Each structure stands twice: as C-alpha cells, then as structure tokens.
C-alpha cells in the first residue's frame with residue numbers, strides 16, 4: 001500500500017491495544033517532537049475512545065509545525081487492529097499487546113509497510129521472534145523492542161566508567177535484580193500470570209531487562225551457556241513468578257540475576273571489575289529525579305596487626321536526564337530514536353539484533369528450567 005506523502009516530517013503512530021503502558025508512551029510520543037499519535041485501536045472501540053479521552057485530558061495531542069504553530073490533532077479511535085494497520089495515514093505502530101497474541105499483528109503490520117515498536121518480551125519463542133523480525137526486514141521496515149533504558153544517556157556514560165582500566169579494570173561479574181510484590185488479585189487478573197498471554201511470567205516481564213543489561217555490559221556478546229530455575233510458578237505450574245539465572249560468557253565473565261513478582265520493589269545492578277565496581281539502584285525505571293545516577297566503588301581493606309580497616313571509597317556519578325515524562329527521558333528518547341531512524345530511512349540493525357539475542361537467552365533459560373537448571377549451550 002502506498003503511503004501519502006508525510007510533509008510534516010513527523011512519524012504518524014498507530015497504537016495497537018489500549019494498554020496501560022501505552023499511556024506512558026502516549027506522552028512519550030507527544031514529548032518526542034518528531035511524532036504524533038494518529039490512531040488508537042482496541043478490540044472494543046469504546047476502550048480506544050476512553051484511552052484517547054483520558055490521555056488527552058492529561059497530555060493534549062498537539063502537533064507543532066515548522067513555524068512553531070501548535071495544532072490539536074486528536075487521534076482516530078478504531079475498534080479493530082487490522083483496520084488501523086490498513087490505514088494509509090500511519091507510518092509506525094506501537095504494539096503493546098500481551099506477548100502471546102503479538103506475533104500476528106507484528107507480521108501484519110510489517111506486511112502493510114508499517115515500522116514496528118514492539119513491547120517486550122517480544123515473543124513466545126525465538127523462532128517466532130525471528131519470523132517477526134524477518135517479516136520487518138523483508139518489508140524494509142524497522143523493528144525495535146520497548147526497552148526504555150537502552151535509550152538512556154546513562155548507559156554510554158557508564159560504559160566510560162567501565163572502560164577505566166585504573167578504577168574499574170576488567171569486567172568479571174554482572175549481577176542484577178528486578179522485583180515487585182504483586183497483590184492478591186494479580187494471579188487471577190493480570191496478563192503477567194496467564195500462560196497464554198505472558199507465558200514467560202516474571203522472566204519475560206522483569207528478567208528481560210536483566211538479560212538485556214547483561215548483554216549490554218558484555219558489549220552485546222552472547223553467553224556461551226546459561227542455567228536457570230523457576231523458584232515458583234503460577235497458572236497450574238507453567239508461568240514463572242520467581243526466577244534465578246546464571247549466564248557464562250567467554251573471557252571469564254559471568255552474570256547472574258533474580259527476578260520476582262513476590263519481593264518488594266527492587267531494581268538493582270552491580271557490575272564488578274578487577275579493581276572497582278559500579279552500582280545502580282534503579283536500572284530499569286530511574287528514581288524520580290532530573291539526574292540518572294550510578295556509583296563507582298573502590299573500597300580497600302587495610303590490615304595492620306590487630307586492626308582491620310575496610311575503607312569506603314565511593315564516587316557518585318550522574319547524567320542530566322529526567323526519570324520519565326520529560327523531553328529528555330529515556331522513554332522519550334526511545335520513541336524519538338525510533339522515529340528518527342524511520343525518517344532518515346535507516347532502521348537500526350542493532351535494535352532488532354539485540355531483541356533477538358535477548359529472546360534467545362530467555363529461551364535457553366526456559367529450556368534449562370525444564371531440565372532442572374541444567375547448563376544449556378548457546379550456539
């Protein structure tokens with residue numbers, strides 16, 4: 001289908017699913033400066049209308065033209081996902097559907113020539129993920145998953161700290177933890193506990209970020225082998241609610257993580273080198289602040305006869321970046337980066353590659369769990 005000329009040089013987004021997370025990304029598109037939500041589709045048009053109403057009340061859908069003139073651009077509400085995909089006035093779709101129902105819509109969108117921003121975890125299996133990405137490549141459209149922290153200015157700045165041979169040294173260990181404590185209604189009512197909708201449970205919902213952080217710290221290298229165990233499960237025993245994992249990379253690097261729907265809010269990461277280590281207390285969703293922070297530690301132990309002194313040496317680092325909802329926030333960078341790649345005609349190859357790698361590690365961890373934590377080798 002040929003698209004009408006996009007004279008404004010902005011990306012016209014179609015949102016598929018009136019999801020909770022899509023409300024945050026509604027604002028992200030508004031703040032991005034290079035996009036507009038042009039349509040929202042729900043299985044029930046009244047939900048699309050309610051979504052547009054609620055979001056517009058808080059964040060009016062305004063388009064600012066080249067002359068600085070602001071125009072109110074209310075998106076159209078649609079009661080059918082395919083009808084949104086078929087529209088000529090949509091350049092990219094944001095698919096925030098549950099993992100179990102996402103694949104067909106990613107492929108349908110790609111076939112219709114729409115670029116795809118897809119929520120995580122991207123698929124039920126790595127084979128499905130490959131089919132989705134292949135469909136995008138065949139259609140010449142971009143594919144990106146919804147990992148917001150990938151777009152934070154904190155990560156490149158932290159790479160600088162990791163590269164400090166005097167204060168950090170060689171990276172040896174990556175440890176991360178992502179948890180929140182679900183309430184009593186969660187198991188019966190939340191998509192995250194439903195085997196058909198989110199079959200990977202906490203591993204897909206939270207562990208996806210731990211895997212991604214590990215791959216990022218390892219410069220996108222894949223682990224050689226992995227071992228994982230679901231500590232507890234929902235939905236008749238198939239959906240992980242608590243999961244622990246170990247990843248073995250080449251070059252003596254290891255990573256471990258724990259994710260859970262049964263522990264208090266915690267999003268901590270520690271990257272350990274031979275000389276120092278780095279910590280972040282908020283690696284997924286930064287604490288409310290105008291700065292995103294991390295700490296570099298180089299403690300030393302001095303032993304002198306009866307005296308054992310463990311000296312604390314911690315340096316605080318930060319980049320200027322609002323946690324969320326502002327023009328410089330990571331989720332705004334995410335939609336802006338994706339739209340920029342569309343407008344420049346150069347979809348990021350890394351975006352789809354890293355999503356597939358994350359899925360392959362997740363798949364291997366699930367295979368390991370089936371075999372009671374046996375080490376699974378990745379080709």
Ligand SMILES: NC(=O)C1=CN([C@@H]2O[C@H](COP(=O)(O)OP(=O)(O)OC[C@H]3O[C@@H](n4cnc5c(N)ncnc54)[C@H](OP(=O)(O)O)[C@@H]3O)[C@@H](O)[C@H]2O)C=CC1
Nearest residue numbers: 017018019020021042043047096097098099119120146191
């Ligand atoms: N990147 C990030 O920071 C975040 C990512 N996520 C990811 O986004 C996805 C959605 O999460 P969340 O927004 O919390 O989910 P919600 O339950 O709020 O929304 C899911 C949406 O999917 C649509 N849907 C289609 N088929 C079904 C079905 N069979 N059952 C239920 N819903 C269906 C519904 O839209 P409709 O009825 O309008 O058609 C619904 O609104 C998850 O995979 C999650 O991991 C979530 C939060 C943060």
Ligand SMILES: O=C1CO[C@H](CO)[C@@H](O)[C@@H]1O
Nearest residue numbers: 120180192205206284285
């Ligand atoms: O991706 C996500 C980010 O964090 C949330 C928890 O705080 C998750 O549940 C969600 O799916």
